[in-house]
Amino acid sequence: MSNDNGPEFLGKNPDGSNPGSRTNNDPDLQLAVNREGQVLAMEELAETEGSKAPTRSAPKMSFGRWATQLGWRHAVAIIAVLFALFPILYIINVALNPVGSLSASCPPSKTGISALTCLAPSTVDFSNFTAIFNDPLKPFGTWFANTLTLALVVSFLSTLMSAAGAFAFSRLRFKGRRPGLLALVLLQMFPQILAITAIFILMTSIKEVFPLFGLGSVWGLLLIYLGGSLGVNTYLMKGFFDTIPVEIDESAKIDGASHVRIFFGLVLRLALPVLVVVFFVTFTFIFNELAIARVLLPDLRDTTLAVGLNTYVSGNLQEWGKFAAGALISAIPMLLVFGITQKYLVTGLTSGAVKG
Amino acid sequence: MAEVVLKHIEKLYENGFHAVKDLNLDIADGEFLVLVGPSGCGKSTALRMVAGLEDISGGDLFIGERRVNDLPPQDRDIAMVFQSYALYPHMSVADNIAYGLKLRKMPKSEIQARIKKAADMLELNDYLERKPAQLSGGQRQRVAMGRAIVREPAVFLMDEPLSNLDAKLRVQMRAEISAVVRSLGTTTIYVTHDQVEAMTMGDRMAVMKAGVLNQVGTPQEVYDSPNNIFVAQFVGSPPMNLVQGRLEESGDGVTVKIGEATLEVPASVLDERPGLRQYLGKDVALGLRSEDMEDASLLKEVPPNATLKGTVTLVEALGSEIVVHFDLPGEAVVTDDTKLVAAEIGGDDAIDVGHTGGVKWVASFAPRSRVRVGEDVTIVADIERMHWFDAHSGEAIRG
Numbered sequence: 001m002s003n004d005n006g007p008e009f010l011g012k013n014p015d016g017s018n019p020g021s022r023t024n025n026d027p028d029l030q031l032a033v034n035r036e037g038q039v040l041a042m043e044e045l046a047e048t049e050g051s052k053a054p055t056r057s058a059p060k061m062s063f064g065r066w067a068t069q070l071g072w073r074h075a076v077a078i079i080a081v082l083f084a085l086f087p088i089l090y091i092i093n094v095a096l097n098p099v100g101s102l103s104a105s106c107p108p109s110k111t112g113i114s115a116l117t118c119l120a121p122s123t124v125d126f127s128n129f130t131a132i133f134n135d136p137l138k139p140f141g142t143w144f145a146n147t148l149t150l151a152l153v154v155s156f157l158s159t160l161m162s163a164a165g166a167f168a169f170s171r172l173r174f175k176g177r178r179p180g181l182l183a184l185v186l187l188q189m190f191p192q193i194l195a196i197t198a199i200f201i202l203m204t205s206i207k208e209v210f211p212l213f214g215l216g217s218v219w220g221l222l223l224i225y226l227g228g229s230l231g232v233n234t235y236l237m238k239g240f241f242d243t244i245p246v247e248i249d250e251s252a253k254i255d256g257a258s259h260v261r262i263f264f265g266l267v268l269r270l271a272l273p274v275l276v277v278v279f280f281v282t283f284t285f286i287f288n289e290l291a292i293a294r295v296l297l298p299d300l301r302d303t304t305l306a307v308g309l310n311t312y313v314s315g316n317l318q319e320w321g322k323f324a325a326g327a328l329i330s331a332i333p334m335l336l337v338f339g340i341t342q343k344y345l346v347t348g349l350t351s352g353a354v355k356g
Numbered sequence: 357m358a359e360v361v362l363k364h365i366e367k368l369y370e371n372g373f374h375a376v377k378d379l380n381l382d383i384a385d386g387e388f389l390v391l392v393g394p395s396g397c398g399k400s401t402a403l404r405m406v407a408g409l410e411d412i413s414g415g416d417l418f419i420g421e422r423r424v425n426d427l428p429p430q431d432r433d434i435a436m437v438f439q440s441y442a443l444y445p446h447m448s449v450a451d452n453i454a455y456g457l458k459l460r461k462m463p464k465s466e467i468q469a470r471i472k473k474a475a476d477m478l479e480l481n482d483y484l485e486r487k488p489a490q491l492s493g494g495q496r497q498r499v500a501m502g503r504a505i506v507r508e509p510a511v512f513l514m515d516e517p518l519s520n521l522d523a524k525l526r527v528q529m530r531a532e533i534s535a536v537v538r539s540l541g542t543t544t545i546y547v548t549h550d551q552v553e554a555m556t557m558g559d560r561m562a563v564m565k566a567g568v569l570n571q572v573g574t575p576q577e578v579y580d581s582p583n584n585i586f587v588a589q590f591v592g593s594p595p596m597n598l599v600q601g602r603l604e605e606s607g608d609g610v611t612v613k614i615g616e617a618t619l620e621v622p623a624s625v626l627d628e629r630p631g632l633r634q635y636l637g638k639d640v641a642l643g644l645r646s647e648d649m650e651d652a653s654l655l656k657e658v659p660p661n662a663t664l665k666g667t668v669t670l671v672e673a674l675g676s677e678i679v680v681h682f683d684l685p686g687e688a689v690v691t692d693d694t695k696l697v698a699a700e701i702g703g704d705d706a707i708d709v710g711h712t713g714g715v716k717w718v719a720s721f722a723p724r725s726r727v728r729v730g731e732d733v734t735i736v737a738d739i740e741r742m743h744w745f746d747a748h749s750g751e752a753i754r755g
Contacts, residue, residue, distance in 0.1 A: 245440055245442060247438045247439075247440050247441075247442035248442050248443075248444065248445075250407075250409050250429075250436075250438070250442065251436065251438060251442035251444075251503075252444070252455070253409070253428075253429050253430065254407060254408075254409075254429045254430060254434065254435065254436050254456075255430070255455050255456035255459055255503075255507075256430035256456055256459040256460055257430075257455075257459055261459070266444060269446050270445065270446065
C-alpha cells in the first residue's frame, strides 16, 4: 500500500506494519512505527492501540485524482456496508411488523427494484417484543439470562484456564509436555459435536448422581462448553506466549517475582490482545451454539437463546416476527462485547493466526 | 560485595549435551571478569548457572561464603543484564528500575532515592516516565544497567549486553559500563563473544572453548602468552598468524625452517622454553602477531637469518599503520581450533583475491612502507616474540 490509507485505518493499526503511517506527523504513530522488536510491538498493542485517531490534513487534489486514488475505496466500502446492512434492515422490518411473517411487509405487487422500498418499516409496532417476554412456555428472559451467564462465565474461565495451560506449555519443561501438546493439536481438529452421543450419555449418568451438573442443567452445559473450548484456546495462546521473550520472565525471576506474579503481572499483561480474542471468539460461539444446547437443554422453560428462538421458526407455526424481535435483543450483548474488545481484535486475531 | 567461586562446575543436559566441563574459577571481590569464547562454548550457560536460571549438574558454586547451588535466583543476591535487555515493555523506565525493589518491599522513599542515584549515574533523568519502546537502543541498555544497579547486589552478571548495539554505540557503552561497574566496585561476570570487549573491559579474562576453560589471566597475559593455538587465534585482531615450521639443529645453534626460509632461533628463546629442544627434527606450529613483523626495506640493518619472503595480496593503509596481507610460502596449520576460529570470524576467504598459494598472513608495517599488491616483500620477523605450539595438540611449548 502507498501512503494514502484512510485515517480511520491508521488509527486502528498503529503497529508499524502499516507503511502508510510512516509519513504521518502524529507523534504517537511515529513512535509506533519506530519501535523495534516483538515485545515492543506487543506493548504498543496493549497500550496505545486505538488510543486516538491521528489528525491529518487532507492534501488538495483534483476530483479525478481523488476518485482514482481514494474515491473508489469509498465506493467499495459503501457497497460492502449496504450488503451487510441488508439482512439487518430486513430483520428490523420483520420485528416491527405485528403480522409476523416474512412476506407480510411486502405486497406481491411489488417486484424488482420497487420491492426494496419494503425494507423501510411500514409499521412501527412493538407487540412482538412484548409478546416474547410474556410467554410462560417460552420465557425469553430466562433464555437470555441463561445464555448471558453461560457466555460470560465460560469465556472468562476458558480464557483464564487456557492462559494457565498455555503458560505451562510455553514456559515450563515437564514430562509429557510434548505428548500433551500433540494431544491438544489433535483434539482441536475434531469439533465437539462429534462427541454429542457420548456427551448425552455422560450427562444422563451424571444427572443421577449430581443433578446440578446433569442433563437439563445450565451448569452441566457450562462444563461441556468449557471443556470443548480449552483445547483450541490453549494452543492459540501458547503460540502467542512463545513470542514473548523468555528473558522477561527470567529477569523478573531474578528481580524476585514468583511464578504467579510473572504469570499475572507480566505474561497476561503482555498477552492482552490474544486474551481478548479468545474471550470474544468463545463468547460469540456460545451465544450462537445450537446443536449441543438443544440436546442438553431440551426443556424450553430453561434453555438458551439459540434453542429457544429456533422453536419460533422450526415448528408448524412460524412466528418470524417474534423470532426477529428476539434475535435483535440477543444481538445487543454481542455488540457490546464487540464494541469493548474491537480495538484489540484485528491485531490479536492476526497475530494469533500468524504466530499460533 | 562478594567473591564468586566455581568449583568443578558441570552442566550436562538431558539430551546428553555436555555444555560445561569441570569449570573452576575464583573471582575475587570487586573483580571484573570477562568470560569469552566462540558461540556455543558454554559461557552463557556458565553465567546462567551462576544466576540460577539453569540447574547445576555437578560441582559447587559459592557466592560470598554461601553455597548457592540450590538457591533460587532471587535469593542469590545477584542482578543480571540480558542481551535483549528484557525490559518490561508495559512499565515506565522508573517502574522498570524499581520493580525488583518493590518486590522486595523496600520503603518508597528508599526506592525513590535509589532510582535517583542510578538515573544520575546513567543520565536517565529525562526518560524516567517513558516506556522502553520510546527509547533508543543505548538508552534501553542503560535502563537495563539501572535495573541492576539499584538492587545493589553482590554480583553483576552480564550476558552479552552490547551485542544488540551498533558499533559506535558499543564502544561508548563499553567505556560507560566499565566506568559504572568500577565506581561501584561490585564483582562482575561479563559474558561476550567479542574479544575486543574481553581485552578492554576486564581485570581478567577467561577463555572458554567447547565447555572447557582454556586460559584465565589478565588480558595482556593472555595476549602475550596464549596457552594454545585456540586462545592465540581467538584473542587479538587480526588473529595470530600461524605456519608450520621444522626445528633443526645446525652447528651449535637451532634453526627453524618455514617453507624455503630458514630462521635462526636465538639462545634466549631456547632458554625461555627448554621444552623446545624435544622438538628438534620435528614439526611445530609457529605463531607471530602482525605487529611483530616489519618491512625489511624500512630497516637500516636487516638481521641475518630472520627474514621471511612473501607475495603481497592486499594493502590497507590506515594512516598510523599499513596492514599488509601476504602469502607466505609454507604449510598452513590446520587443526580443529583454527577451523573454529575461522568460522567464528566469518572465514578467511575475504582475502582470497590474488591468493598465490602458501599461508595467508597479515603484518602491520610502519606507514612509511611502500609495498604494493602483487610485489614480493621481505619481512623481518621478531623471533623473540614468536609463539611455539605443538603441531598436533596445539598446546604452547614452554617448560
